[in-house]
Amino acid sequence: MARPREFDTDDAIKRATAVFWEKGFLESSLPDLLDGMGLTRGSLYKAFKDKKNLFLLVLEHYEEEAVGAAKARLTDADVPDGRERIISLFAALCAAVTAGDTRGCLLCSAAAGFEMSDPEIAGAVEKGMRGIRDGFEAALRASPTHRALPDAERKALANVLLTQYIGLRVLARSRMPLGILEQSVESVARLLDMEPA
């Protein structure tokens, strides 16, 4: 009945994610996207309406993929101790940087940037952040040391972890040789081993 699409939509979004992740929303030009996605203007606008809409789809995909992976790690029932799940998340993060991945976190970069003045984008970013925080909270609930904590305190600790997460990912992206990432896992571990005085 009609000419079929030559590209796979999900794959195109995946490629778009790579571009936006590398450069951010505002700094990614249409040619950048066209190159990265391997399609032409007409196709992009036909399939994704416009740049912002594409970015919203990318955020959605990033949430499912990257945020999903983090949440999966934080709620992984195979690791009974939630404390270890958290540590393994930061370890993975650190390993990625060591392996040369200095893209940081798409959400964190967006949060720090100017794209947040758009309410739709801001909403999507916020949703992702809440997801990560929920992951931390879930992991803390599965940690013997923290299970007994009052709800408010556990939430507060989850917030600290999220803040730490954001800070580290910004540092990762900045490529500053501050030596912070290298020992961040240890620091987080110590953070979780501490007890209220």
Place this chain on the structure above:
Amino acid sequence: MARPREFDTDDAIKRATAVFWEKGFLESSLPDLLDGMGLTRGSLYKAFKDKKNLFLLVLEHYEEEAVGAAKARLTDADVPDGRERIISLFAALCAAVTAGDTRGCLLCSAAAGFEMSDPEIAGAVEKGMRGIRDGFEAALRASPTHRALPDAERKALANVLLTQYIGLRVLARSRMPLGILEQSVESVARLLDMEPA
């Protein structure tokens, strides 16, 4: 022997700082700067060479002013307990946000953005970050609870505080109603009250 400058250089840099702080380096256009600084193209190029050079001067000024204020608070001998100095820093930060200042931190935004691909800018940002970290470390040395810590552990804690600082300032800028800033002071206090298990 010559016509004197009609504007005060330091004042112009101060105004430029406001513009860059609000919008970031890449997002600040020359007209933005011209408006904000109250001078014209010719003057700007004559006095500051170009946009990037102006930004480097702004970073210098920001370091003296904003970072200097933070460091002053962290090394304030009038507050004998370094722990309290740290808490007061985060409290001030939080108060500023509550008062409606959502600009975050010029350094942190730069660190998260694309301007870091310029080595000179990256160097200046890094220097500022080191300054803040040194401030934290100095404060920890003046804290009864942490004075006795081994050097490496104190440095690690300073790194955690710097990371927390960056994360919070990014969150501040993002304007996401996550409720993190509101209780961040308490969290930091708890962080400092904890002891190694």
Place this chain on the structure above:
DNA sequence: AGAGTTTGGAACCATTCAGTACAATACACG
């Protein structure tokens, strides 16, 4: 062949960009 989509890419139009040239202007000093 015809209906219905997608495709490539030219064309659009606006904006914006950092930077320059230069004439007019203002001051300081001899």
Place this chain on the structure above:
DNA sequence: CGTGTATTGTACTGAATGGTTCCAAACTCT
């Protein structure tokens, strides 16, 4: 005063860049 020197405003550059639209040609399936 007047000359030298520096700043100032503005017009101008000329490019490049931005996202978006549009349409004829290509393609698939009935």
